[in-house]
Amino acid sequence: MADNSPAALRAEGLQKRFGGLIAVSDVSLDVHTGEIHAVIGPNGAGKSTLINLLSGDLTPSAGEIMLNGSDITRFAPDRRARAGLGRSYQKTTIFPQFTAQENVRLAAQAHATSPLKMFGNVTSDKLVNRHTTDALEQAGLASRARIIATHLSHGEQRQLEIAMVLATQPQIILLDEPLAGMGQSEARKVVDLIASLKKGRAVLVVEHDMDAVFELADRLTVMADGHVIASGLPQDVRVDPAVRLAYLGVEEDAA
Amino acid sequence: MSGAEKRDPRTWLVPTILLALAIALPFVAPTYYVQFVSKALIMGILAMSLNLVVGYGGLVSLCHAAFFGIAGYVLALASPKYDPASLWWTLPLAVAASVAAAAAIGALALRTRGIYFIMVTLAFGEMLFFLFHDSKFAGGSDGAFIYNKPSVMLGNITLLNLEKPMAYYFVVLAMLVAVIALLTMIVRSPFGHALAAARDNERRARSLGFPVFRVRLTSFIISGAIAGIAGYFAAAQFGFVAPQMLGWHLSATVLVMVLIGGLRSVAGPLVGALVLIGLEEVLKALTEHWKLAEGLIIILIVLALPNGVRQLLSMVLGSSEENAREVQPSRADAKPVAEAGHG
Numbered sequence: 001m002a003d004n005s006p007a008a009l010r011a012e013g014l015q016k017r018f019g020g021l022i023a024v025s026d027v028s029l030d031v032h033t034g035e036i037h038a039v040i041g042p043n044g045a046g047k048s049t050l051i052n053l054l055s056g057d058l059t060p061s062a063g064e065i066m067l068n069g070s071d072i073t074r075f076a077p078d079r080r081a082r083a084g085l086g087r088s089y090q091k092t093t094i095f096p097q098f099t100a101q102e103n104v105r106l107a108a109q110a111h112a113t114s115p116l117k118m119f120g121n122v123t124s125d126k127l128v129n130r131h132t133t134d135a136l137e138q139a140g141l142a143s144r145a146r147i148i149a150t151h152l153s154h155g156e157q158r159q160l161e162i163a164m165v166l167a168t169q170p171q172i173i174l175l176d177e178p179l180a181g182m183g184q185s186e187a188r189k190v191v192d193l194i195a196s197l198k199k200g201r202a203v204l205v206v207e208h209d210m211d212a213v214f215e216l217a218d219r220l221t222v223m224a225d226g227h228v229i230a231s232g233l234p235q236d237v238r239v240d241p242a243v244r245l246a247y248l249g250v251e252e253d254a255a
Numbered sequence: 256m257s258g259a260e261k262r263d264p265r266t267w268l269v270p271t272i273l274l275a276l277a278i279a280l281p282f283v284a285p286t287y288y289v290q291f292v293s294k295a296l297i298m299g300i301l302a303m304s305l306n307l308v309v310g311y312g313g314l315v316s317l318c319h320a321a322f323f324g325i326a327g328y329v330l331a332l333a334s335p336k337y338d339p340a341s342l343w344w345t346l347p348l349a350v351a352a353s354v355a356a357a358a359a360i361g362a363l364a365l366r367t368r369g370i371y372f373i374m375v376t377l378a379f380g381e382m383l384f385f386l387f388h389d390s391k392f393a394g395g396s397d398g399a400f401i402y403n404k405p406s407v408m409l410g411n412i413t414l415l416n417l418e419k420p421m422a423y424y425f426v427v428l429a430m431l432v433a434v435i436a437l438l439t440m441i442v443r444s445p446f447g448h449a450l451a452a453a454r455d456n457e458r459r460a461r462s463l464g465f466p467v468f469r470v471r472l473t474s475f476i477i478s479g480a481i482a483g484i485a486g487y488f489a490a491a492q493f494g495f496v497a498p499q500m501l502g503w504h505l506s507a508t509v510l511v512m513v514l515i516g517g518l519r520s521v522a523g524p525l526v527g528a529l530v531l532i533g534l535e536e537v538l539k540a541l542t543e544h545w546k547l548a549e550g551l552i553i554i555l556i557v558l559a560l561p562n563g564v565r566q567l568l569s570m571v572l573g574s575s576e577e578n579a580r581e582v583q584p585s586r587a588d589a590k591p592v593a594e595a596g597h598g
Contacts, residue, residue, distance in 0.1 A: 003582035056461060081464035093462075095455040106452045109445050116446045116473075125445070170464060 006069055007173045008033045008202035009054065009055075014063035016049050023049040031172060031202040036194070038234075039206045041223035042246060047206040048090055049184045051176045054204070056080045082111065085214040087169030088161040090177045090206075091195070093237060096150035099162050100141055103149050105132045131167050134174035138180040139163035139193060145178070155186030162193060173197055175205040179212055214238075217255070222246065268379060269594060270522075277428055282376050283419045290492070293424045295532040296431050297489045302512040302524035304481035309510070310518030311442060313454030315373050317506045318380030319482050322353040324501030325550055326483035327490030328387060331399040339403035342417075345393075346405070350483040356383070357479025359471045380503055388498040398497030417491065427488055431525075434481055438521045441477065450474050514557055530556075 004024070007030035016024040016187050024046040031037045039047050052058040054065060056077035072080055084122055092097045095103050105122065108131040123129065138143045139159045145153060149160060158178060178194060179187045191212050197203050198218075207213050212232055221231040224246040228238045237243055279287045301323055308314045317470050332350060334340040364375040388396050403415040407426075413421045441447045453467045454458040490496045501507065508531070516527025533544035533553060540544035 055457070057462070076468050077461050078464045081462055087461075087462055090460075093456060093459045095452050095459060098452070102448075105462075106448060107463050109448065112445070114445070115465065115468060116449055118441055118444045118446045120445070121443050122445050122448050151297075164463065247347050 007031060007066070008068060009204070010066040011050075011054060012064050012066070014050070014065070014245040016053055016058060016062040022226050024053060024060075026084075027223070027226075027228050028230070029221050029231065031203045031204045033171070033254075034198055035218035036198050036203045036205060036216050037202065037219045037221065039221045039223060040208070040210070040213055040215035041229075046226040047223055048176055049226075050176050051087065051204070051206055055085060055174055055233075081149060081168060081170075081178040084169075084171040085158060085174070086165035086168045086172070087174040088158075088165055088176060088178060090180060092154070092157045092161060094149045094157060094160055097148065099146055099148050099153060103160055104135050104141075104163050105129070106146075106165045107164035108132045108135065108169075111168045112235065116134055119220045131169065135167035137154065137162045138166055138196070140189060153181050153186075155190070158182065158186075159193065159206075162190070162197075166197075170201065172202045173204070175203065175207075176207055178207060179207060179209050187212065223242065271499070274432070276538055281424050286420050289420045289424050291536065293420070293427045293492060294489070295529050296427050296525075297492065298483050298509070298512065299528035300431055300434050300488075300526035301482055301485040302509050302516065302528045303521060304478045304485065306513045306516075306518060306524040307438060307441070307478045307481075307511050308471075308475055309513055310520075310524075311447060311454065312450050312471055314365070314471065314475070315476070315510070316364075316374040316376045317373055317503055317510070318364075318383075318508060319362075320356055320503065320505035321380040321383040321501045322479040322482035323486035323489065323505070324496070325356050325383065326350060326353045326486035327424070327500050328393055330405070330487050330490045331401050331496045332393060334401050334403065334405075336402065339406040340578070342405035342407050345497070346484070349487040353483025353486065354476055354480050357476045357482075361475035361479070365468060365471050365475065375543040377503055377506075380501065380506055384498050384501045384503070387501060393496070396498060398495060401490060401494050401496065404494075408476050412463075423492065427492075430484060430488065434484070435521055435525075438481075441474075442521055446470065446473070455537060471519070482506060508584075511553060511557075515553070 002205050009031040012028045012031075013025045015022065016025055027046070027050060029037065029039075030139065031184055040051065041047055050060065053060050056075055056079075060073065065073065067080070067083055067085060072083060073086075075083065095106065098106065104129060108128045109122065109125070111131075112125055133142070136145050139162050141156065141159055141163055144156060152160060158180075159162075159172065160177070162178065165175075175194065182190065186207065194203065194205065194216055203207055205213075205216065207216075217234050220234045220237045220241070222229050222237060222243045229242045229246055230240040232240075276291075284292075286578060300408060301420065302446050304322075305319045308316050322406060329349040329352045330340065330345050333345045347578065360376065360379045364372055364379065367375050371560040380493065387393055392581065393399050404423065406413065414428065416424065417423045442451075449465045449470050451466060452463075453470060458466055486500065490500070509528075512527035512531050513524045513528065515530055516523035516525065531553070538552075541550060
C-alpha cells in the first residue's frame with residue numbers, strides 16, 4: 001500500500017455542525033492513488049455528510065481538506081470537480097431527460113478546454129467524444145447509449161452515474177452507496193466496475209453492503225455518531241472491539 | 256438535441272417555405288396586414304428570447320417585459336422631437352440598457368430558485384414599471400411619443416426608409432431570422448447543453464464542474480438583450496411608449512405565447528406568438544367579449560397540448576424519431592411550469 005506517498009485526498013479534523021447537531025466531528029482520513037478506501041458505519045454515522053464535505057456540497061464548520069497537497073476547503077463543488085474530484089450520489093443523480101450518451105458527454109464537456117463555448121455543435125469536439133465513448137464502454141453501457149436516462153433500469157442508472165464520473169477524468173472518485181437498491185446480478189457488475197476504478201485513481205466509497213466492502217476495500221474506516229471509531233486494514237478493523245460494539249451492542253454500552 | 260446526425264428534409268424544407276412566404280407577404284397583402292405581421296413577429300422575437308431562460312434554462316421569468324420596455328423607452332428618450340434618431344447608435348444603446356437591467360436583476364434573482372425566482376423577477380419588473388409610471392422624466396403614466404421612426408443612414412444617404420411599412424417589415428424579418436440563427440447556435444452549443452443540464456439537475460451540473468450561476472446569468476443577459484431588440488422595434492413601430500410595456504401583464508402574455516408554442520424548440524414560441532396575436536385579431540372582429548373567448552381558448556390549448564401547438568404540427572406531419580424524442584421530455588417538464596402557475 002502507498003502509505004509513504006502523499007495522499008491524493010486528505011481530510012483533517014473535519015467537523016460539520018447543523019445547528020446543535022454535530023453530524024461529523026473531528027474526522028481525519030487519507031485516500032491514496034491506487035487504493036479503495038471504504039467508509040462504513042451504522043445509519044446516521046455521518047458518512048454521507050462526510051462525502052458531501054469532501055465534494056464541496058457542504059462546507060465544513062472546521063477542519064481542512066487537501067487535494068494533492070493543496071488546500072481546497074473553501075472551493076465550491078464545481079471548482080473541486082475541475083481540480084480532479086468526481087463524485088456519485090446516494091440517490092441517483094443524473095440528467096433524466098437526456099440520453100445516456102448525452103449525460104456522459106455533458107460530464108466530459110465540463111472538463112473540456114472550453115466547456116461553455118457558444119458556437120459549434122456539442123457533437124463536434126473529438127476529445128469529448130472519445131472520453132464519452134471510453135467512459136460508456138468502461139461502465140458497460142455502450143449498447144444503451146441512445147436510451148433516455150429516465151428509461152434505463154435502476155442498475156443501469158447507477159452505472160451511468162459512474163460513467164459520468166469517469167468521463168470527467170477524475171484523479172479522485174467519491175462514491176456514495178453505489179450499490180443502493182440493486183439486485184444481486186446488477187450489484188455484481190457494479191462491484192467489478194468499482195474494483196477497476198482504482199487503477200491510477202484514488203477511490204473513496206461509502207457502502208452498506210458488507211460483502212462488497214470487504215471484497216473491495218484496501219483500507220477501511222468505521223464511523224459512528226460522527227466520529228471515526230476505527231481505521232486501518234480491513235482484517236484489523238473487522239476484529240476491532242470498538243467496531244463490534246458499534247454494530248452489535250450500542251444499547252448495552254449505554255446502559 | 257443532436258439533430259445534425261440525420262438530415263431530415265423536413266428540418267430545412269419547412270423553414271425555407273415559411274421564409275419564402277414571409278418574404279412574399281408584403282407584395283401581396285394590404286399595408287394593414289404587413290404592419291400587423293410586423294407586430295406579431297416582434298412579439299415572436301420577445302417570446303423566443305423568454306424561452307431561452309424558460310424552456311432551456313428552466314427559469315420562469317416574469318420580468319421580461321421590463322427589458323422589452325426599457326429598450327423602447329431608451330429610443331423614446333433618445334429621439335429628438337422633430338427629427339428621427341439614428342438607428343446606428345440608438346439600437347445599441349437601447350440593447351445596452353436592457354443588458355444592464357438583465358445583468359442587475361439576474362445577478363440578484365438567480366440566487367433564488369423555483370417559485371421564489373418567479374416572485375423576485377415579478378417584483379423587479381413591477382419596480383421598473385412604477386419607476387416609469389410615477390416619474391416625470393418619461394411622460395409618467397401617459398407615456399411618450401416617438402414622432403419619427405429611426406433613420407438608417409450611411410453618410411448622407413438613406414439606406415432604408417423605415418417610415419415605409421414594407422421596409423420596416425423587412426428589417427423586422429431580418430432581425431427575426433438573425434435571432435433564430437443566434438438562438439439555434441446557442442442551444443446546440445456546449446453552453447446551451449450546460450444550460451439545459453442545469454435545468455434538468457442543478458446539483459449534478461454543479462458537481463460535474465459547470466458554473467451554474469454564471470451559465471444562467473449569461474443566458475439571462477442574452478435573453479434580456481434580445482427582448483431589448485424586440486422592445487426597440489415595437490416602440491418604433493407603435494410610435495409610442497407607455498409604462499404598460501414594462502408591466503407584468505405583458506410578461507405573462509409572453510409566457511402564454513411560450514407555453515402555446517412549446518418549450519422545447521427555438522421557433523416554437525414564435526408560432527405561439529402568431530397564434531395568440533392572430534387569435535386576438537380574429538376574436539376582436541367577431542365579438543365584444545373577445546378577452547373571455549380568448550382566455551377560454553388558451554386554457555383549452557394549454558390543457559389539450561402540454562407541449563403546445565408544435566406538438567400538433569408534428570402529429571400532423573407524422574412523427575419522426577426526433578419529434579417523438581422532443582415531445583416526450585416536454586410532457587414531464589410541463590408539470591413544474593403548471594405548478595408554478597398555481598402559485
